[in-house]
Amino acid sequence: MRLFIAIDLSKEAKQELKRLQQELFDDNIKVSAAKSFHLTLRFLGDVEKPDKIIEALKKVEFSPTKLKLSELGVFPNKNYVRVVWVGIEENKKILELHKQIQEALKPFNFKEDFDFKPHLTLGRVKFVRDKSEFIRKLESIKVESAESDVKEFILYKSTLTPDGPFYEKLL
16 A cells, blocks of 8 residues: 655645645646645555554654745756645754654665655646746745644555545554
């Protein structure tokens, strides 16, 4: 089963992300837009038996915090856009949580996630007709600073379907 660890977002933050999708994605860009939003802390991939992982993750402790949306960005870069994302304001508690999750997962020999850049995916880009127009638009859109209270992280099972991924909460 495909697993990942994430933080859910407030309704306010999800509404802002949907607004950004509507404002940004038009006939100029062919994109597979995200249908649900969460901050992925760690993608685990295929796991046979998650029981021991669940037990290790239950031991991770962190202090509640707030997550705030910040700027729009792209991966890998503006010359070759493959993913459009929204960043979050710098948050040491989120970075510390990621670090603790990494430590808890060490016994399971997952590849380490060294370059963690907290972001929320708006969409995966397939084609852009006018790249300079798209970048101009991207740079002109202001992200409203919506907040989410972070009190927990979630281990999700992801099942890929023709209608997109289906997520089931395991922890």
